[in-house]
Amino acid sequence: MYHKNLYLILLSTLFLWNISKAQNLDDAQIKANLKQHITYLASDKLEGRETGKKGEQLAEKYIIEQFTKIGLTPMGTDKYVQEFPFTEGVKLGKSSELTDEHKTHKLNVEWYPLPYSCAKGTVKGTLANVKYGIVAPRLGYDDYKGKNDLKGKIFMINISSPDGMSPHSKYTDYSDLRTRIDTAIAHGAAAIIFINSDSTVENPKNDFTNKISPSSIPVVFANANDDLCVFDNAHFTLTVDITRLTHTGHNIIGFIDNGAKNTVVFGAHYDHLGYGGEGSGSLYRGKPAIHHGADDNASGTAALIELARYLKTSNDRNNNYLICAFSGEEKGLLGSNYFVKNPTYPLAKMNYMVNMDMVGRLNETKNLSINGVGSSPVWHSLVDTIKRDGIKVKTTESGIGPSDYTSFYLKDIPVIFFFTGSHNDYHKPSDTEDKINYPGELSVMKIIIAMVNSLNTKGKLEFTKTKEEDSKEAPRFKVTMGVIPDYAFDGEGMRIDGVSDGKPAAKAGLKSGDIVTQMDDFKITDMMSYMKALGIHKKGDTVTLKVKRGNEMKDVKLTF
Numbered sequence: 001m002y003h004k005n006l007y008l009i010l011l012s013t014l015f016l017w018n019i020s021k022a023q024n025l026d027d028a029q030i031k032a033n034l035k036q037h038i039t040y041l042a043s044d045k046l047e048g049r050e051t052g053k054k055g056e057q058l059a060e061k062y063i064i065e066q067f068t069k070i071g072l073t074p075m076g077t078d079k080y081v082q083e084f085p086f087t088e089g090v091k092l093g094k095s096s097e098l099t100d101e102h103k104t105h106k107l108n109v110e111w112y113p114l115p116y117s118c119a120k121g122t123v124k125g126t127l128a129n130v131k132y133g134i135v136a137p138r139l140g141y142d143d144y145k146g147k148n149d150l151k152g153k154i155f156m157i158n159i160s161s162p163d164g165m166s167p168h169s170k171y172t173d174y175s176d177l178r179t180r181i182d183t184a185i186a187h188g189a190a191a192i193i194f195i196n197s198d199s200t201v202e203n204p205k206n207d208f209t210n211k212i213s214p215s216s217i218p219v220v221f222a223n224a225n226d227d228l229c230v231f232d233n234a235h236f237t238l239t240v241d242i243t244r245l246t247h248t249g250h251n252i253i254g255f256i257d258n259g260a261k262n263t264v265v266f267g268a269h270y271d272h273l274g275y276g277g278e279g280s281g282s283l284y285r286g287k288p289a290i291h292h293g294a295d296d297n298a299s300g301t302a303a304l305i306e307l308a309r310y311l312k313t314s315n316d317r318n319n320n321y322l323i324c325a326f327s328g329e330e331k332g333l334l335g336s337n338y339f340v341k342n343p344t345y346p347l348a349k350m351n352y353m354v355n356m357d358m359v360g361r362l363n364e365t366k367n368l369s370i371n372g373v374g375s376s377p378v379w380h381s382l383v384d385t386i387k388r389d390g391i392k393v394k395t396t397e398s399g400i401g402p403s404d405y406t407s408f409y410l411k412d413i414p415v416i417f418f419f420t421g422s423h424n425d426y427h428k429p430s431d432t433e434d435k436i437n438y439p440g441e442l443s444v445m446k447i448i449i450a451m452v453n454s455l456n457t458k459g460k461l462e463f464t465k466t467k468e469e470d471s472k473e474a475p476r477f478k479v480t481m482g483v484i485p486d487y488a489f490d491g492e493g494m495r496i497d498g499v500s501d502g503k504p505a506a507k508a509g510l511k512s513g514d515i516v517t518q519m520d521d522f523k524i525t526d527m528m529s530y531m532k533a534l535g536i537h538k539k540g541d542t543v544t545l546k547v548k549r550g551n552e553m554k555d556v557k558l559t560f
């Protein structure tokens, strides 16, 4: 939608003026500062800045030094710092044990507790094989039918379903583990042992990083090749002893007090993936290696520091400025989520929130993503006026997405999120400092400065709820190509923004920039049709893709 009116023309004029004023910044000095920040934050010494680890604390120390030098007012709970707790990983106590009449099953080899399990408990009982543990009244199917005296028994449940686990399965609505656990508890289960006899189905992950809330009974998985599946009515003793480990992350909060009524919040996360590994969000498959996170998000952190330096002496004094370097973002927006729930500054005074996450890779096509523009009526008209320097702006409406602005949007604060796009080094060790585009990052900073400047006299922005992209409509799928789609791509097909090492797309030789237009007979015109095409496949299927690379069309065989 494009609206031009007098107000807009006025705004555009203001913009021109502001940008030329912004250009009076010492460009060379800012670029040198950005480079200094990113070089340090993304160096080996910081070991990928994993939340709660030594590298995070070195980064914290550096950012505090910068905030102090600039003269920001500390606004954490302990000077600049706001600590937040988080749980990650488990310690399995020595008493964790699964024994039957014949043997003790080896912990972590033959069996392991699932995140659904209660933390501590011992159950002695007989085993009851309840097949898939599925009750599907609409389909007239009930694994518990005719089974009596189940109370207090240890239920053995096969994680597959009567017709397998493909997305075509009739039982999809009844077969997620949580539903089956609740059903089992309702039927009197004292503990659950899941097994897997279906080679096409992946074993459930022993992954306590996911935010799965525990149930009231021990829930474990035992390998199907272990001999316990032959028993019914055998006596078992099952003890789980799980301690969820607590760690501490650190937000860093500074303030510029202009004595104003409203406060603009700037946020960038400074944590990254550490050495990567299972459950970290890494797309790299190899031995543990430092994930440098130069673009993600040393770039945003550097921009945050330099914006703070600029704003400290800026003439735009109708707002105060809250400068937030968040941690725990990569583990699920932990730091910003904690901050909005335990604000060290009143949420009611917050005018709008500007989020910078990955702003260091403006490429030749100069595509800048500006997201969250549905969260205030002001954004659309503003965004229209900042197409300058050959920068092409792509916007998305939603206030909900994979970065810290989501936490603020959910508190009804207008948000805007700047992002120079994904790339092949995203969430890999190769996201290094030498690939940062400093003139590009400076352009992004200037756009933000001009935006803040033109909103200086506009008072508190109106908040609007955004239309959520219809994720509910998306079909479920059991396979993945291992790519990051370019969600902002508006041409025909699914454009690949990044390829995950060792996954089907990488094995098939697909590259970032490729556009997939067809999967077997299924035409792929957009993200929705791409997801539909994925939805009809299962692990092991081989498909032929039509792929556009540059001006060439290729046929590519891919096995899921």
Ligand SMILES: [Zn+2]
Pocket: 296, 330, 427
């Ligand atoms: Zn990230």
